[in-house]
Amino acid sequence: MLPAAAEYQYLWEISSGKVSGGATVRTFGRLNSYDMANSEAILAVQHASTQHQLQVRTTLVEPFSAHLGSYYMALGELESDASPILCARLLVCIDGADLSLLQQAVEEQRSYLQGRHEETGGR
Template sequence: MLPAAAVFHFPWEVNSGAVQEGESVRTFGRLVCYQPEESRATLSAQHASAQHQVLVHTLFVEPFDPIIGAQYIVLGEIENMEGVGVMVRARVLNCVDGVNLALLQKAINEQRSFFKERESKEADGPPT
């Protein structure tokens, strides 16, 4: 059986506890740091007046040719690493530099609305 499809989460949601350990996620951010000796990258995103960071374990996507300052989308599972905190174990890490972040965020919100509406219709049952 295949795992559930990864749901898009904003970077500020990943560390807030909104995502459970082991859950598949998709998120994005600007690559601000890469530590090859630890197989760890740090993505950063601005939300309101706060800067949010997501740690990414890159072991499964190496060799990895990082472009510091570029936008990336990551697909992986959430892990709680002792002494580090919440980290995404990357299965896919793609550079998407040039993506319009405002449109991406709008698309994520539209997708969430669609799924929420679809779930509520399914819960109401089929029309008679």
């Protein structure tokens, strides 16, 4: 069986507990640390004067060329509700991407999907 399609969730939404465990998500943030021996990385992002972090399990994407301080997009499943851990299926460097346009695209996609959901009556 194929995994569920990933929805964009901002890192601050995940770290604040707005996204439940088991969800398939796509997010992005700056690579703060990477521990190859334990297959763990930390993505971080600044939002509304608060630093948000997300632990990422990198077992399925290794080996990868980690560049601390670079922005990465991660796709995977959340393993926990209390302290979310993202088990990454994809981890790709997105340095050079216009993050404000990416956020605008996420908002447009959410708006479109919400409208489509309302048209079908929640089906």
